[in-house]
Amino acid sequence: MKKTTLSVIPGDGIGKEIVPATLKILDTLAEIDGGIQFEYNQYPWSCEYYLEHGVMMPDDGMTKLQQSDAIYLGAVGNPKLVPDHISLWGLLIKIRRECEQVINIRPAQYIKGVKSPLAEPNDFNFLVVRENSEGEYSEVGGRIHSGSDEIAIQNAVFTRNATERTMRYAFELANKRNGQLTSATKSNGIVHSMPFWDQVFQELAGEYPDIKTQSNHIDALAAFLVSKPDQFDVIVASNLFGDILTDLGAAVMGSIGIAPAANINLNGKYPSMFEPVHGSAPDIIGQGIANPIGQLWTAKMMLDHLGLEELGGLLFRAIKETIAEGIKTKDLGGTSTMNEVINHIHAKIKS
Amino acid sequence: MKKTTLSVIPGDGIGKEIVPATLKILDTLAEIDGGIQFEYNQYPWSCEYYLEHGVMMPDDGMTKLQQSDAIYLGAVGNPKLVPDHISLWGLLIKIRRECEQVINIRPAQYIKGVKSPLAEPNDFNFLVVRENSEGEYSEVGGRIHSGSDEIAIQNAVFTRNATERTMRYAFELANKRNGQLTSATKSNGIVHSMPFWDQVFQELAGEYPDIKTQSNHIDALAAFLVSKPDQFDVIVASNLFGDILTDLGAAVMGSIGIAPAANINLNGKYPSMFEPVHGSAPDIIGQGIANPIGQLWTAKMMLDHLGLEELGGLLFRAIKETIAEGIKTKDLGGTSTMNEVINHIHAKIKS
Numbered sequence: 093m094k095k096t097t098l099s100v101i102p103g104d105g106i107g108k109e110i111v112p113a114t115l116k117i118l119d120t121l122a123e124i125d126g127g128i129q130f131e132y133n134q135y136p137w138s139c140e141y142y143l144e145h146g147v148m149m150p151d152d153g154m155t156k157l158q159q160s161d162a163i164y165l166g167a168v169g170n171p172k173l174v175p176d177h178i179s180l181w182g183l184l185i186k187i188r189r190e191c192e193q194v195i196n197i198r199p200a201q202y203i204k205g206v207k208s209p210l211a212e213p214n215d216f217n218f219l220v221v222r223e224n225s226e227g228e229y230s231e232v233g234g235r236i237h238s239g240s241d242e243i244a245i246q247n248a249v250f251t252r253n254a255t256e257r258t259m260r261y262a263f264e265l266a267n268k269r270n271g272q273l274t275s276a277t278k279s280n281g282i283v284h285s286m287p288f289w290d291q292v293f294q295e296l297a298g299e300y301p302d303i304k305t306q307s308n309h310i311d312a313l314a315a316f317l318v319s320k321p322d323q324f325d326v327i328v329a330s331n332l333f334g335d336i337l338t339d340l341g342a343a344v345m346g347s348i349g350i351a352p353a354a355n356i357n358l359n360g361k362y363p364s365m366f367e368p369v370h371g372s373a374p375d376i377i378g379q380g381i382a383n384p385i386g387q388l389w390t391a392k393m394m395l396d397h398l399g400l401e402e403l404g405g406l407l408f409r410a411i412k413e414t415i416a417e418g419i420k421t422k423d424l425g426g427t428s429t430m431n432e433v434i435n436h437i438h439a440k441i442k443s
Numbered sequence: 444m445k446k447t448t449l450s451v452i453p454g455d456g457i458g459k460e461i462v463p464a465t466l467k468i469l470d471t472l473a474e475i476d477g478g479i480q481f482e483y484n485q486y487p488w489s490c491e492y493y494l495e496h497g498v499m500m501p502d503d504g505m506t507k508l509q510q511s512d513a514i515y516l517g518a519v520g521n522p523k524l525v526p527d528h529i530s531l532w533g534l535l536i537k538i539r540r541e542c543e544q545v546i547n548i549r550p551a552q553y554i555k556g557v558k559s560p561l562a563e564p565n566d567f568n569f570l571v572v573r574e575n576s577e578g579e580y581s582e583v584g585g586r587i588h589s590g591s592d593e594i595a596i597q598n599a600v601f602t603r604n605a606t607e608r609t610m611r612y613a614f615e616l617a618n619k620r621n622g623q624l625t626s627a628t629k630s631n632g633i634v635h636s637m638p639f640w641d642q643v644f645q646e647l648a649g650e651y652p653d654i655k656t657q658s659n660h661i662d663a664l665a666a667f668l669v670s671k672p673d674q675f676d677v678i679v680a681s682n683l684f685g686d687i688l689t690d691l692g693a694a695v696m697g698s699i700g701i702a703p704a705a706n707i708n709l710n711g712k713y714p715s716m717f718e719p720v721h722g723s724a725p726d727i728i729g730q731g732i733a734n735p736i737g738q739l740w741t742a743k744m745m746l747d748h749l750g751l752e753e754l755g756g757l758l759f760r761a762i763k764e765t766i767a768e769g770i771k772t773k774d775l776g777g778t779s780t781m782n783e784v785i786n787h788i789h790a791k792i793k794s
């Protein structure tokens with residue numbers, strides 16, 4: 093029996109409701125497999141934890157996480173309690189950086205039963221590979237002068253190493269999918285980082301002659317995800333551009349509540365982290381109406397990542413069937429509670 | 444008879460076809476007014492001009508432009524002939540900067556007869572006020588090292604002055620519209636420039652207690668323009684975020700071919716510039732199918748800006764009626780040529 097240790101961080105708001113409720117599905121999947129067992133280490137790190145302890149996680153927190161096989165996260169942040177830059181940089185972004193989760197992957201695909209805001213969603217299915225360690229999300233910069241003379245300077249830092257590994261990952265993924273890769277750029281307006289980004293992309297494209305590549309400026313690409321999302325396969329983007337494109341991906345799917353994300357560690361030193369795209373939605377907590385699909389879809393990504401693709405496939409089928417049968421939460425136009433959705437998926441997997 | 448001097452720059456690609464063809468509409472509007480006359484100074488500055496002269500505009504070009512009352516531009520750029528950073532920074536962005544067009548305004552509204560990709564566009568009508576002089580579009584930055592050690596650093600520069608004047612403009616506009624203003628931020632990920640942006644916004648919000656304000660992170664806001672565009676009135680954004688949001692605005696309208704933009708000079712020293720959002724589309728040149736609506740809508744913005752709101756209103760009604768009657772180009776699902784659309788609008792204005 094192989095033991096797999098999962099660090100479980102429910103986090104804030106609806107994360108606290110959804111995450112614990114989904115663990116029984118993981119247990120059942122392990123039973124079906126027969127060869128593995130999940131061990132959960134649950135951590136209460138969150139904005140409320142911060143209010144009590146003055147930190148988002150304890151000193152030895154990172155070491156604990158780093159010893160696990162994967163991190164299963166709910167949602168972080170509740171600006172009414174703690175400013176975002178403290179909660180996010182003290183937990184979510186801190187884990188991404190210190191566990192060297194240098195790549196963020198977010199799929200977007202048309203799901204039957206989820207009403208897309210698009211009149212003709214045309215069965216789109218694309219995947220954004222986002223640089224997750226640097227770029228526009230940088231602590232380099234600051235301010236000078238005050239009052240009417242004040243200036244804020246923000247540095248975006250793009251290294252060859254991070255740019256190249258992100259793109260290489262995307263090229264490899266495109267290889268396994270439809271062989272089509274789009275790079276998000278803005279080299280016509282942003283004249284240092286983005287021409288560099290384009291140059292690395294062109295160099296790598298030479299190494300992957302079988303992949304059909306194109307570069308789109310971020311403004312045009314954002315528009316294309318609305319006007320023709322079915323024309324895209326893999327998209328590779330910087331940290332900020334990936335952030336924007338993946339929320340758009342969630343929007344065209346029809347709900348931020350179903351979108352999943354994987355923060356991938358590439359060097360094998362530390363665990364990867366799996367989190368839904370949605371936030372903590374403190375306004376709907378306690379009502380039992382939170383949508384668990386984003387969390388469960390990210391669990392599917394975690395299973396795939398752990399080499400348990402069969403279980404991942406089983407879970408994903410159960411998710412899709414459940415939605416198609418109309419068992420869905422309010423945000424998807426349904427009337428089911430969070431628990432009803434989870435129980436339905438659970439029952440499907442069991443049977 | 445008041446003479447108004449317009450600098451006319453058709454630019455590249457379809458700009459060359461559309462711009463000259465629309466001037467007769469301006470002439471007819473002037474005739475209707477009776478009190479004004481447009482004088483056109485046409486300049487051939489473009490990528491082809493660059494290939495011949497090695498510059499996008501001659502040395503005395505800017506002075507000529509600066510002496511006119513407004514600049515009426517088609518489209519700039521043709522990467523097959525000249526790299527974008529040369530053509531755009533040598534003409535479009537150069538004019539924006541040297542004519543101190545510090546604000547860019549782009550409306551997006553549901554137009555009857557233009558098929559929105561949204562299933563329920565709900566008559567949205569919002570307007571993006573974009574900072575147009577600094578921010579993420581900055582020449583500050585560079586590279587160090589080479590090969591696998593190479594690093595590109597891009598500085599985004601936010602001054603109090605530019606940030607405040609952009610926001611103030613947006614607050615004033617919101618005052619004249621529905622009194623609702625949304626600020627595009629990303630202070631949870633971008634920790635120097637965006638918290639500064641938020642701070643200035645909050646300070647100004649205190650000065651405009653009647654305006655209902657909110658801040659949305661750019662990722663969420665991009666998604667909202669797809670899921671609920673009718674919930675927005677005025678949006679204020681940095682140079683990059685404004686760029687992305689306005690292409691999204693064009694996308695939800697249903698075509699980049701109809702979206703207009705105004706680059707506004709605030710200090711009265713230099714002219715403002717009016718340009719459609721679409722590019723030069725060199726692939727469709729010569730076919731007569733280019734959509735003139737973006738150009739004509741920007742002409743309406745120019746008329747409004749010149750204090751000729753009645754003529755602007757007349758033109759806009761003619762545009763909307765023409766589209767509603769089904770006289771539209773291929774990109775809008777119609778079968779009319781560019782000239783047929785222009786002639787139809789022209790005839791409507793005349794009658």
Ligand SMILES: CC(C)[C@H](C(=O)O)[C@@H](O)C(=O)O
Binds near residue numbers: 280531686720
């Ligand atoms: C061409 C490009 C530099 C420009 C910009 O990003 O400003 C364009 O996208 C626009 O929005 O006018």
Ligand SMILES: CC(C)[C@H](C(=O)O)[C@@H](O)C(=O)O
Binds near residue numbers: 180369632
């Ligand atoms: C909360 C925020 C810092 C984060 C990000 O921008 O990375 C979120 O939007 C995401 O995409 O995971």
